[in-house]
Amino acid sequence: MKEDSYILFDNYLNKELSASEIISFEEKLNSDADFKQEFEIYKSLETSLTSKFENEEAEKELKNTLSKLGSKYIKPENSIKKKGKIISLLSNKKFMVAASIALVIGFFLFNNGDPVYSDFSNHNALELVVRGNNNDAIIKAQDAFNSKNYKEALKQLTVLSETSNDDTEIELYKGICYLELNIYVEADIIFDAISSGNSTFANTASWYKALSMLKQKQFEACKYVLKTIPESAAEYKQAQKLLKKL
């Protein structure tokens, strides 16, 4: 269809046509099926996209509310099995073996669609020992985190972060706990703060920010963050791998 038609559609929807132009436009709608179909699509697109972009912020806020409610009302089976969407689907032993091989190699053969968070969320163990006081909380936090009990870990880390000011590593791990618990707002705040600073954890925080976007299925944002991770970073390889999947 000619470009003029689209300008005409736009003018018609904006009520910028003269009375006689409207009549001939509507006549064409009635007589030309192809013209009509394109107009209908154009109009639906206009409504749909307007609604989408107008409500982007509201949608984010709604999702936050829903995530919070979801983690409050829907309890995980048990904390160890909690993650691993793929593994739990393939409970059959033969599949388990195949799946782990595939994971080791780094090709996610079982997942042809969009990459999922659990494919990339292998956290480094938390090792806070040799840190002076607060031993009890440190050990509790460490044990809880390393056994994937993120709720408890978060509690202990919060205690720790209150006594040791500005410990970036503790902040980062708090962020990971929030991310695991689907409390995205808090997680993102932490990752943003660390990644914009110049601590040794800045790149790690960017990587987690990307994972958070991935988990929230905001793939464009995820890609964007991944591209900010420099080649020198330890996370560069994983970042490139994930980028390729997106």
Add this chain to the structure above:
Amino acid sequence: MIQKPHEDHIYIEALLKNDSRVLSKIYEKFSHKIVSYVRNNNGNSDDAQDIIQETLVTIYHQAKEKNFILTCPFDAYFYLLCKRRWLNELKKRGNNRVTISDDTTSITEEQEQQVEETEIFEKQHQLFESKFKELGAKCQELLKTTFKIKSMEKVAEILGVTYGYARKKKSQCMGKLTQLVKDSNEFHQLKAY
């Protein structure tokens, strides 16, 4: 056609207002059944949580864009939507070893119709979104700005082009998008409804 809202329409309004008090009732009252269904069919509670959230966000969009009115009880409508979404998800994951324990929920024709309406809405929404992403970066940016900021004068100012050029570009990009949608397979499937 004037539709009389069902009393459960409060849940739709709660989505529109992001009213966490009423929304928590949805989780309290209806999530249990969905979680059991997903768990009994090769999923876990995380999956169930995703399914529930995605379904609610879809209903939100439909209400926002199309003034969707719920005319039947929320329970069966919501359950059926979540259930079908989970079955689709399983298909996507290529899980062929599915044993579907189907519970015989009786649903009325009206409920079925509302479910279908929501599903068609979502398909269209997804189609538009995916085609939008096929546009060039310039078009995407222009359209995004256009739809966010209503006034084309302002859009032109922000993008540093003349008003006339912005208008012309906008219809060109929309035209391109219209073509992409029109030529897609999905569109022809949707048209069949």
